Amino acid sequence: MKKGRIINIQKYCVHDGPGIRTTVFFKGCPLNCWWCHNPESQKFEKEMMYNHEKCTMCGECEKRCEGKGIKLTENIFYDPTKCVFCENCIDFCINNAREMIGKEYTISELMKEIKKDQMFYQESGGGVTLSGGEVMTQITFVEELVRRCKENGMHVAIDTCGYVPFYSFERILDNTDIFLYDIKLIDSKRHEKYTGKPNELILDNMKKLSEKGANIHLRIPLIEGINTDGENIEGIIKFASDLKISKVNLLPYHEIGSDKYKRLNMDYKKGGMVRPTDQRLEEIKAMFKESKFEVKIGG
C-alpha cells in the first residue's frame, strides 16, 4: 500500500472543524499562494528546513553529510539536489538547527497516532481533519484513510483548495462529514496571479459537491491588498448564494509563517499584504450575514 507523506500531525486543534480534533497536514500543493503560512507543505518532495538562528557553525553536518551537499561558508550552503536523505545532519546537530520536512506513514501508523485521542473526539464532538498542502493530491492513501476513520466511528473533515479532478472528491464523498473548502478570489485571472492557477476547476468542483449534497464550510483567507475589495467579496457571495453552504469562515491573514520561508531558502512574496482591519472584517461579515449566511471571523 502506498504511504502518505505528512508534514505534521497536530493534536487538540479547535479551528479546523467542530470539537477537539487531530489535524494531519499532507505535503504537496498544486497552488502557490502568496500568503501561504505553510510553505513547507508546498513541494511534494521531502525537504530540509535549516534554522540559521540556532546554528553555531560547528561544522558537524558538513562532515557527516553523505551527499556532500553541505558547505560551511559564511552561511551554511546546502544543495538540495545532492541530499540523499541520510538525515545525519539532523541526528548529529546538537542545536536542532535542521529538520526534515515530509515523513512517510503507512495507514496503520497514521491510524495509531490518530486513535490516541479518540476519547477527546468523542467527548467534544470532534474528530480528524485532513489538511495540507493539498490533502487530495494523495487521494489513493486518503481514500483508504478516511474509510478507516469512519470504520472507527470518527468524524472526518477535509480541508481543501479544490484544485483536483472531481473524481478525487467522488472517491471520499461517502466517508467525509465536512469539506472545509477555500475560495480566495472569484476572478480567475486574479486567482492565477496570486496562486499560480486559474479557478474554474475549483469553482466547478464546489458546485458539483453542493449538487451531491456535501456539507460545505466555505473558508476565505482575507488579505488586505489582495482580496478584501468589494468586487471580490460580492462576487464570492453571488457565487456561493447558488450553492448549499452550511457555514462561512473568514480567516484574516497573519504573518506567522514568514520565518519558515527563510529556513527553506524560499522567497517570501510579501507584496504589501496585511491583515484587514477589524472594521473591514466586520463589514465583510455583515455582507455575508445580509445574504443569509452563517458567518464567523476565524476558523
Ligand code: SF4
Ligand atoms: S551541525 Fe547544526 S549547529 Fe553545526 S553547523 Fe550543522 S546545522 Fe549548524
Ligand code: SF4
Ligand atoms: S540528509 Fe544527509 S545528505 Fe541530506 S543534507 Fe543532511 S547530511 Fe546531507
